[in-house]
Amino acid sequence: MDLSYTPEQLAFQDEVRSFLQDKLPAHLSDKVKGGKRLGKADYEEWHAILNERGWLAATWAPEYGGTGWDAVQRHIFEMETTAAGAPRIVPFGLHMLGPVLQKFGNQQQKDYWLPRILNGDDWWCQGYSEPGAGSDLASVKTTAVRDGDHYVVNGQKTWTTLGQYANMIFCLVRTSKEGKPQEGISFLLVDMDTPGVEVRPIVLLDGEAEVNEVWFDNVRVPVENLVGEENKGWTYAKYLLTHERTNIAGVGFARQGLANLRRIAGLEQSGGQPLIQNPFFAGRLAQVEIDLMAMATTNLRVIAAAAAGNAPGAESSMLKVKGTIIRQEINALTRQAIGPYAAPFVSEELEAGSNADPVGPEYAMAGTQAYFNNRKLSIYGGSNEVQRQIISKAILGL
Amino acid sequence: MNFELTEERQMLQDGLRRYLSESVTHEGLAAATESEAGHDVGLWAGLAEMGVIGALFSEEDGGFGGAGFDLSLVFEETGRAGLVEPLLDVGVLSGGLIAALGNDTQRGLVDEIIGGAVQVAFAHGEPNSRYDLSRVEATAKAQGDGYVLNGRKAVVVGAPSAQMLIVSARTSGNAMDQDGISLFLVPVGQDGVEMRSYPLNGGGRAAEVTLTDVTVGGDALLGAEGQAFAALEDANARATCAIAAEALGLMETIKTLTTDYLSQRKQFGQPIGKFQVLQHRMADVLIEIEQARSAVINLAGNLDGDRVERERHVSATKNLIGRVARQVVEESIQMHGGIGMTQEYALSHFAKRLTMVDHRFGDTDFHLERFIRLSAA
Numbered sequence: 078m079d080l081s082y083t084p085e086q087l088a089f090q091d092e093v094r095s096f097l098q099d100k101l102p103a104h105l106s107d108k109v110k111g112g113k114r115l116g117k118a119d120y121e122e123w124h125a126i127l128n129e130r131g132w133l134a135a136t137w138a139p140e141y142g143g144t145g146w147d148a149v150q151r152h153i154f155e156m157e158t159t160a161a162g163a164p165r166i167v168p169f170g171l172h173m174l175g176p177v178l179q180k181f182g183n184q185q186q187k188d189y190w191l192p193r194i195l196n197g198d199d200w201w202c203q204g205y206s207e208p209g210a211g212s213d214l215a216s217v218k219t220t221a222v223r224d225g226d227h228y229v230v231n232g233q234k235t236w237t238t239l240g241q242y243a244n245m246i247f248c249l250v251r252t253s254k255e256g257k258p259q260e261g262i263s264f265l266l267v268d269m270d271t272p273g274v275e276v277r278p279i280v281l282l283d284g285e286a287e288v289n290e291v292w293f294d295n296v297r298v299p300v301e302n303l304v305g306e307e308n309k310g311w312t313y314a315k316y317l318l319t320h321e322r323t324n325i326a327g328v329g330f331a332r333q334g335l336a337n338l339r340r341i342a343g344l345e346q347s348g349g350q351p352l353i354q355n356p357f358f359a360g361r362l363a364q365v366e367i368d369l370m371a372m373a374t375t376n377l378r379v380i381a382a383a384a385a386g387n388a389p390g391a392e393s394s395m396l397k398v399k400g401t402i403i404r405q406e407i408n409a410l411t412r413q414a415i416g417p418y419a420a421p422f423v424s425e426e427l428e429a430g431s432n433a434d435p436v437g438p439e440y441a442m443a444g445t446q447a448y449f450n451n452r453k454l455s456i457y458g459g460s461n462e463v464q465r466q467i468i469s470k471a472i473l474g475l
Numbered sequence: 476m477n478f479e480l481t482e483e484r485q486m487l488q489d490g491l492r493r494y495l496s497e498s499v500t501h502e503g504l505a506a507a508t509e510s511e512a513g514h515d516v517g518l519w520a521g522l523a524e525m526g527v528i529g530a531l532f533s534e535e536d537g538g539f540g541g542a543g544f545d546l547s548l549v550f551e552e553t554g555r556a557g558l559v560e561p562l563l564d565v566g567v568l569s570g571g572l573i574a575a576l577g578n579d580t581q582r583g584l585v586d587e588i589i590g591g592a593v594q595v596a597f598a599h600g601e602p603n604s605r606y607d608l609s610r611v612e613a614t615a616k617a618q619g620d621g622y623v624l625n626g627r628k629a630v631v632v633g634a635p636s637a638q639m640l641i642v643s644a645r646t647s648g649n650a651m652d653q654d655g656i657s658l659f660l661v662p663v664g665q666d667g668v669e670m671r672s673y674p675l676n677g678g679g680r681a682a683e684v685t686l687t688d689v690t691v692g693g694d695a696l697l698g699a700e701g702q703a704f705a706a707l708e709d710a711n712a713r714a715t716c717a718i719a720a721e722a723l724g725l726m727e728t729i730k731t732l733t734t735d736y737l738s739q740r741k742q743f744g745q746p747i748g749k750f751q752v753l754q755h756r757m758a759d760v761l762i763e764i765e766q767a768r769s770a771v772i773n774l775a776g777n778l779d780g781d782r783v784e785r786e787r788h789v790s791a792t793k794n795l796i797g798r799v800a801r802q803v804v805e806e807s808i809q810m811h812g813g814i815g816m817t818q819e820y821a822l823s824h825f826a827k828r829l830t831m832v833d834h835r836f837g838d839t840d841f842h843l844e845r846f847i848r849l850s851a852a
Contacts, residue, residue, distance in 0.1 A: 213742045236813055279819070281817060281818060282826070284818065347607070348607060357843060409801065413833070417835065418602075420632075422673070423674070436671070456816065457813070
């Protein structure tokens with residue numbers, strides 16, 4: 078048992094740190110740390126910087142332009158980038174579609190789409206969820222009917238994150254109504270500029286429209302955009318979801334959130350002293366920090382097992398549940414720390430470079446809206462109820 | 476022992492519930508919040524006409540209620556409807572303070588408030604005061620037979636629609652002293668009064684109010700100079716009762732929305748309300764809302780008691796309401812899933828408004844600590 082990194086891993090950590098020091102633009106890390114909105118150009122800028130260093134596709138094999146990192150290296154990279162306030166890597170092309178194409182795509186698809194993901198030629202979004210389906214992904218209703226060299230797609234996807242920026246969407250579509258719901262699903266790549274595709278924003282609790290509805294009205298998709306075999310899409314979808322769970326514990330986000338909370342609690346005054354010195358508040362803060370310390374090690378245990386070649390299974394459900402509980406608690410404590418200035422809602426303040434003078438302290442708006450926004454953590458990517466169900470079946474055998 | 480409403484109160488409750496259910500819509504609430512004044516003029520007039528504002532005042536003050544159970548009745552209904560009008564600010568805080576401290580001329584304002592003609596906002600909290608009631612840094616210096624006011628007031632709810640402010644300012648003492656706090660009636664158009672208006676999470680509007688060398692006459696002073704704290708604490712207790720009741724009403728609506736959703740929404744082939752794990756969690760939500768109801772009754776029934784006992788109930792109730800509010804908000808969003816995250820669906824308004832209850836008049840921890848201190852006394 079040894080909790081420390083090997084010398085090689087420490088050297089890698091240093092390499093990542095000095096790269097971030099040199100290459101992470103301050104205007105991006107300022108936005109991330111200040112909880113400002115990031116736009117399409119911000120993400121693209123960061124992707125290009127990473128791509129130039131060859132570090133954009135952490136989960137890809139080197140033959141496709143990936144890093145070939147093991148799970149520990151990926152973890153170190155995650156920790157360092159989040160601590161430095163780097164924008165997150167937009168996962169749809171890199172962490173989701175990329176691995177699916179590498180495993181199930183044909184040569185032509187790999188040759189065409191993978192470099193475009195790395196170079197930022199396409200912005201992908203995910204067409205999985207449908208209205209009324211939620212975590213029950215297999216109940217896909219969007220249909221794709223073969224017509225000559227095309228599929229004709231009709232239906233609706235929802236909760237499509239950052240779909241407003243995307244020019245491409247990978248979709249689960251129903252190509253057969255025979256058999257079990259899982260059996261008639263296909264995996265289709267759709268150009269969003271095709272006539273009949275419409276994107277409508279969904280405004281969330283925090284007043285932001287980061288998710289969308291995507292409508293398909295007789296959208297004609299060339300058959301070469303089918304990935305793998307017709308009606309086998311469920312297999313690919315499940316494979317994709319295991320990659321969606323990279324960094325599912327969110328340890329880096331939690332640490333960043335905790336540091337921000339500590340800063341705020343040091344600035345807020347209660348009863349004539351900094352809030353962080355109030356024993357009631359300090360106790361809550363310590364409690365969540367203690368939980369995070371243990372969870373970080375649980376995360377490392379799973380990562381070490383993965384690095385040794387054991388694919389994480391239901392353990393990632395455990396990390397999702399505990400990780401989101403901890404992050405949401407940090408969000409709640411941050412909101413609490415903000416006090417009366419949690420109430421004002423001036424949306425323009427979250428625009429980076431906005432001249433709007435903050436109503437209260439500069440952290441108040443971002444901290445409060447993050448509480449509302451991050452209620453999603455325990456809902457998306459398979460709700461925590463679904464995760465607990467997986468744990469009770471797959472680990473406990475109940 | 477009798478937990479029934481009196482016949483008059485029952486009539487008011489029925490009438491108010493009917494009126495609000497017909498007049499308050501999700502779209503209307505959003506429009507009111509977006510408007511410059513932050514409220515709906517027609518609704519306010521309707522509330523006045525029904526006698527809802529009057530129900531917050533005793534007969535000797537020109538109303539026909541004013542007891543704890545009148546407050547809790549009215550605000551449970553406004554909460555149930557998700558109303559964003561500044562009824563608590565104008566009626567309970569400002570109206571209550573004028574009724575308690577005003578001279579005969581000033582008390583004329585109470586009639587105008589009850590009639591719906593005038594709104595007065597209470598400018599007390601400051602950027603650094605958090606929930607400390609006695610922390611007042613704004614100053615009032617005597618000049619001639621009047622005063623000159625300077626300072627900044629934070630998150631003054633209802634100020635954008637008000638014609639008049641009650642401003643707290645220090646005439647003597649240090650920032651945290653209870654002695655030395657005075658109240659002044661200041662028209663919003665007075666020279667030196669600047670307002671920055673903005674919308675609030677959970678609806679309605681507030682303003683940051685900056686006072687720069689605002690000159691008022693001696694007749695602007697409300698009550699005795701430097702002696703406002705006792706009345707402040709009394710108004711704060713009544714406001715806590717009102718906001719706790721409002722929270723209860725918000726919880727009741729959230730409970731109804733969530734229960735309906737659990738019955739209707741199907742997943743994995745059945746209504747999700749058939750899943751035992753959700754049934755149990757919803758049962759816990761119900762149990763906690765009943766706790767919240769009892770806490771509101773406890774406070775409403777002790778509002779006119781002796782000071783320490785009343786204040787213990789203020790803190791006990793606000794602490795419990797804060798804890799239950801968080802559970803109800805988070806569980807209801809979670810049990811709804813994605814739809815519970817959307818602005819367009821009604822839950823969002825109620826959930827945000829309920830969340831914001833913990834950001835006024837002291838949060839859960841503030842009152843836990845205060846309860847311990849008051850109990851030890």
